[in-house]
Amino acid sequence: MNENVLTIRDLSVHYGTSRGELKALRHVNLDVPKGAIVGVVGESGCGKSTLISSIIRLLAENASIPNGTIEFRNTDLLKLPEEDMRAIRGNQMSVVFQDPMSTLNPVLSIGRQMTDIQYRDKKSRSEKNRRSIEMLTSVGIPDPASRLKQFPHEFSGGMQQRISIAMALQAEPSFLIADEPTTALDATLEVQIIHLLKELQANIGCSILFVSHHLGVIAELCDYVVLMYAGEVVEQGTVAGVFHNPAHPYTEHLLKCDPASISTKSRTLPTIPGEIPDLVTLPSGCIFKNRCEYVMTRCDTEVPEWSERSVGHFASCHRSLS
Amino acid sequence: MNTVLEVENARVRFRSMSSVQAWIKRESDPWIDAVRDVSLSIKEGETFTLVGESGSGKSTLAMAVAGLLPASEGSIRFRGQEVTTMNGAGMMAYRKQISFMWQNPVGSLSPRQNVGALVTEPYIVHGLTERNLREESARLLKMVGLPEHFSARYPHQLSGGQARRVGVARALALSPRMIIADEPTAGLDVSVQGEILNLLNRLQDELGISMFVITHNLNIVRHISDRTAIMYLGRFVEQGPTDDIFSHPRHPYTLALLSANPEPDPDANIERIELKGEVPSLMDRPSGCEFHTRCPFAAENCAHDFPPIHVVNENHALTCHYPR
Numbered sequence: 001m002n003e004n005v006l007t008i009r010d011l012s013v014h015y016g017t018s019r020g021e022l023k024a025l026r027h028v029n030l031d032v033p034k035g036a037i038v039g040v041v042g043e044s045g046c047g048k049s050t051l052i053s054s055i056i057r058l059l060a061e062n063a064s065i066p067n068g069t070i071e072f073r074n075t076d077l078l079k080l081p082e083e084d085m086r087a088i089r090g091n092q093m094s095v096v097f098q099d100p101m102s103t104l105n106p107v108l109s110i111g112r113q114m115t116d117i118q119y120r121d122k123k124s125r126s127e128k129n130r131r132s133i134e135m136l137t138s139v140g141i142p143d144p145a146s147r148l149k150q151f152p153h154e155f156s157g158g159m160q161q162r163i164s165i166a167m168a169l170q171a172e173p174s175f176l177i178a179d180e181p182t183t184a185l186d187a188t189l190e191v192q193i194i195h196l197l198k199e200l201q202a203n204i205g206c207s208i209l210f211v212s213h214h215l216g217v218i219a220e221l222c223d224y225v226v227l228m229y230a231g232e233v234v235e236q237g238t239v240a241g242v243f244h245n246p247a248h249p250y251t252e253h254l255l256k257c258d259p260a261s262i263s264t265k266s267r268t269l270p271t272i273p274g275e276i277p278d279l280v281t282l283p284s285g286c287i288f289k290n291r292c293e294y295v296m297t298r299c300d301t302e303v304p305e306w307s308e309r310s311v312g313h314f315a316s317c318h319r320s321l322s
Numbered sequence: 323m324n325t326v327l328e329v330e331n332a333r334v335r336f337r338s339m340s341s342v343q344a345w346i347k348r349e350s351d352p353w354i355d356a357v358r359d360v361s362l363s364i365k366e367g368e369t370f371t372l373v374g375e376s377g378s379g380k381s382t383l384a385m386a387v388a389g390l391l392p393a394s395e396g397s398i399r400f401r402g403q404e405v406t407t408m409n410g411a412g413m414m415a416y417r418k419q420i421s422f423m424w425q426n427p428v429g430s431l432s433p434r435q436n437v438g439a440l441v442t443e444p445y446i447v448h449g450l451t452e453r454n455l456r457e458e459s460a461r462l463l464k465m466v467g468l469p470e471h472f473s474a475r476y477p478h479q480l481s482g483g484q485a486r487r488v489g490v491a492r493a494l495a496l497s498p499r500m501i502i503a504d505e506p507t508a509g510l511d512v513s514v515q516g517e518i519l520n521l522l523n524r525l526q527d528e529l530g531i532s533m534f535v536i537t538h539n540l541n542i543v544r545h546i547s548d549r550t551a552i553m554y555l556g557r558f559v560e561q562g563p564t565d566d567i568f569s570h571p572r573h574p575y576t577l578a579l580l581s582a583n584p585e586p587d588p589d590a591n592i593e594r595i596e597l598k599g600e601v602p603s604l605m606d607r608p609s610g611c612e613f614h615t616r617c618p619f620a621a622e623n624c625a626h627d628f629p630p631i632h633v634v635n636e637n638h639a640l641t642c643h644y645p646r
Contacts, residue, residue, distance in 0.1 A: 043511035156600055186375040186538050187582040188597050213511055216584030239588045257513045258586050260541040267523045269516035269545060
């Protein structure tokens with residue numbers, strides 16, 4: 001049971017810029033257990049997208065990976081030749097992106113796009129068509145056979161996103177990455193998509209890495225949660241453990257800031273004062289020290305260690321250790 | 323308190339096909355109503371929020387209020403003046419009193435102008451060139467909490483939150499009486515979202531401006547707004563004081579929207595009202611109550627009869643056969 005589909009150890013990703021090396025990810029550890037939904041939370045610029053791109057190996061050209069391993073079903077993806085990587089992408093591992101309108105090709109019919117991505121299968125066209133209809137039915141598109149002839153703009157936003165999910169799951173991958181799949185949608189549709197993902201995940205038995213900055217969605221959908229700040233994973237644990245007992249001050253702040261958790265009307269909402277540090281010239285010691293309310297002298301010099309607080313609940317902070 | 327904006331039975335429509343097409347297809351009504359029979363009023367210093375799914379007509383209504391789209395029926399009055407029949411000069415004067423904050427914080431700023439030029443552009447547009455623009459830009463940036471040296475930056479050098487602040491500064495430039503904010507926090511992180519809302523609340527308290535906020539983020543509505551209207555297919559289905567609506571939603575759609583809101587608590591036991599199916603097309607509005615196709619409580623007569631207006635009190639009304 002405790003087998004991991006994806007294990008990331010000590011991964012760093014740097015981007016070469018005119019100002020110097022931008023250290024977008026530093027010493028990231030992450031586990032995605034088999035059949036689990038893992039949420040990744042963090043604010044913009046914390047490296048969520050870099051993390052996804054490095055897992056599917058679609059990093060920009062100026063990126064370099066100085067250290068680390070990404071183990072997917074016991075093979076290190078970073079050592080794989082490009083040809084083998086292509087065999088994995090879309091087949092064993094697929095992605096649902098944020099904006100469904102830019103995922104789907106606007107000038108091809110849905111049916112054509114869904115047959116095109118089955119290029120690996122040596123099946124007849126009618127069989128592939130049947131498979132597409134089956135997938136559309138499973139994501140709840142009414143009257144799928146006639147819908148196949150339609151173009152993306154003829155579907156609503158929620159339906160477009162369901163079609164992208166259907167396409168991502170067509171090959172029954174063992175690992176799905178969902179990159180903020182509900183941000184472009186409204187509250188009622190958001191709930192529909194979450195339920196759909198949960199249901200499909202149970203049917204297919206895949207693991208999901210769910211990236212979002214919406215804490216409510218994470219709490220509802222995920223089993224485990226990973227918090228990222230300025231290119232580092234600062235906390236990881238079960239959803240219940242992290243949300244009820246945050247070990248890192250950043251997590252604590254983020255949970256307090258969410259207007260959804262403030263039930264009484266308030267004209268002044270809590271914020272996290274300060275700015276994210278510059279990732280080209282990193283400060284010494286703890287990355288969160290300039291915004292932390294519990295800052296101590298050792299935070300200034302020592303980088304906090306990634307340590308286990310309770311079973312399966314990790315964080316990197318000096319404070320909660322003592 | 324004085325009423326600043328009053329909208330009565332406004333309707334905004336778009337052509338769905340050309341007149342020749344309509345003639346060939348024997349279509350007697352080649353129009354779709356994006357906003358239909360909407361009435362609202364905003365008082366001085368009040369925040370009015372408009373909530374609804376995408377495509378429900380929120381932005382269309384806001385643009386009609388700003389005079390950017392013509393209303394085909396009904397009246398829109400701003401401090402007693404009719405907006406729908408204004409001429410060019412009247413419109414120019416009107417637009418000094420209202421300002422618009424657009425949805426996309428970075429996209430609404432010209433990439434070729436620096437922040438200083440962007441925030442003082444309204445003065446140039448309205449011919450107020452006798453002012454010292456450098457001083458004005460410093461004053462505006464200070465108001466929104468940005469350091470003065472930011473006036474030399476370009477939009478791509480700003481973070482989402484900073485770009486949003488520049489948008490606020492631009493909206494404040496002409497000291498308007500009302501600000502229309504289309505999704506002021508869309509695309510911002512939770513902590514930055516709080517900063518922007520605090521800024522808007524503070525400025526409203528200091529300057530006494532009215533706000534017309536469009537959003538689909540229900541979490542923020544509760545904290546910023548005095549009155550809320552829920553829009554579905556271009557109509558208001560419920561309108562009333564925000565506190566009342568949140569504590570006691572009566573229209574099934576309001577109920578569903580509020581219960582769909584995921585809570586940041588893994589143990590939260592939310593009793594969800596799930597909506598069936600998809601939002602109907604504006605080209606083909608359902609008969610009777612327009613919500614009956616998705617309503618979990620729909621009865622037989624909902625499909626035939628248009629629901630009556632159910633008045634809770636003078637401030638709170640909704641259209642439903644069976645209010646909760």
